[in-house]
Amino acid sequence: MPMFDLQKPWPLGLNRSSWPFFLIGTLAVLGLLATIDVLASRGSTAWPDHWRAPFFFITDYGLSDWVLIPSLALMILLRLAMFPLRGVWRQASGELAMVAAFIFLGVGVPGLFTNLLKRLVGRGRPVEFEASGAFSFQNLFNDWTYQSFPSGHSATAIATAFAVGFLWPRLFPLLLVIGIIVAISRVPVGAHYPTDVFAGIVVGMLGAYLVRNVFARKGWLFETDADGRIRRKPFPGLRQLVHRAAE
Numbered sequence: 001m002p003m004f005d006l007q008k009p010w011p012l013g014l015n016r017s018s019w020p021f022f023l024i025g026t027l028a029v030l031g032l033l034a035t036i037d038v039l040a041s042r043g044s045t046a047w048p049d050h051w052r053a054p055f056f057f058i059t060d061y062g063l064s065d066w067v068l069i070p071s072l073a074l075m076i077l078l079r080l081a082m083f084p085l086r087g088v089w090r091q092a093s094g095e096l097a098m099v100a101a102f103i104f105l106g107v108g109v110p111g112l113f114t115n116l117l118k119r120l121v122g123r124g125r126p127v128e129f130e131a132s133g134a135f136s137f138q139n140l141f142n143d144w145t146y147q148s149f150p151s152g153h154s155a156t157a158i159a160t161a162f163a164v165g166f167l168w169p170r171l172f173p174l175l176l177v178i179g180i181i182v183a184i185s186r187v188p189v190g191a192h193y194p195t196d197v198f199a200g201i202v203v204g205m206l207g208a209y210l211v212r213n214v215f216a217r218k219g220w221l222f223e224t225d226a227d228g229r230i231r232r233k234p235f236p237g238l239r240q241l242v243h244r245a246a247e
Contacts, residue, residue: 004172004176006162006165006166006169006172007229007230008228008229008230008233009209009213009228009230010206010209010213011168011205011206011209026202029198030195030198030199033193033194033195033198034135034195035119036194037134037193037194037195038129038134038193040187040189040193040194041123041126041129041187041190041192041193041194042126042129044187044188045126045187045188045189045190047188049187050158052189053127054190055184055185055188055189056177056185056189058181058185059140059153059182059185059186059191060153060156060180060184060188061153061157061178061182062151062152062156062183062186063153064108064111064152064156064157067103067104067107067156067160068104068107068108068111068218069088070200071100071101071103071104071107072104072184073102074096074098075097075100075101075104075241078093078094078096078097078100079093079094081093082094082097085239088240088241089237089241090237091236091237091240092235092237092240093237094237095235095237095238096238098220098221099167099221102163102166102167102211102212102215102220103160103163104161104222105162105211106159106162106163106166106208106211106212107156107159107160107163107208109207109210109211110155110156110159110203110204110206110207110208110211111152111155111156111159111207113155113203113207114150114152114155114156114200114203114204114207115152117149117150117199117203118147118148118149118150118152118170119140119142119147120139120140121137121139121149122133122137122138122139122140122141122142122146122147122149123136123137123146123147123149123175123196124137124138124145124146124148125144125145125147125148125190125191125192126148126190126191126192126193127145127190128145128146136192136211139148147194148191148192148196149193149195149196149199150195150197150198150199150202150203151183151186151191151192151196151197151199151200152195152200153182153183153185153186153191153192153200154179154182154183154186154192154197154199154201154204155201155203155204155207156204157178157179157180157182157183157198157204158176158180158183158200158201158204158205158208159204159207159208159212160175160178160179161175161176161178161179161207162176162204162208162209162211162212163208163211164203166212166222167221167230167232179201179204180201183200183201184197186200191237212230213230218231221223221233231242
């Protein structure tokens with residue numbers, strides 16, 4: 001994706017001097033999308049069932065459990081496996097454990113922040129439109145029906161694309177396209193408004209970058225070059241095992 005240089009510290013030209021413009025731009029997009037929230041939501045949920053069926057099929061890709069549970073389990077098991085292992089096997093196990101930890105946090109941290117925002121904002125979902133309209137709120141103390149903004153599925157799908165993309169950039173374009181489709185699907189399935197989806201995309205993207213930057217600062221998995229670009233470190237242990245298997 002030409003518009004995303006994954007080795008830069010932040011996406012879309014975001015840095016210490018440009019963040020006010022990024023914020024203003026984000027708010028402007030939210031404002032524009034708010035004008036079509038009702039039209040897009042009511043219109044797409046009224047589509048024939050066979051039009052909506054593909055969106056229902058793909059939307060659950062945005063659930064976090066399929067990423068968080070395996071990555072957490074792998075992280076724990078691989079760390080435990082390091083104790084009896086020695087040499088290159090121990091090194092490779094540690095590298096894979098760090099990868100699993102990064103994916104867990106790269107997806108989990110944006111997801112956690114999204115869930116906190118959902119409760120704080122307390123926006124009514126489209127199912128509440130008839131009773132309360134598109135801009136009704138029950139801040140802090142609410143249930144699923146008032147946890148619409150931002151979209152958690154959107155945040156998870158986009159965070160997954162960036163977290164995996166930081167490790168294996170060639171997978172990023174495909175995962176980003178899938179993530180955007182999942183995010184869009186939240187409107188025709190009746191779970192969110194377009195503004196919720198856009199906010200989820202922004203949170204998922206920035207959250208994944210934040211986790212990657214913290215890892216780079218600690219020297220875990222990533223390193224920062226003199227020019228400020230952040231690169232994934234090589235996996236010497238895994239590389240040795242692959243070479244041994246190929247011999």
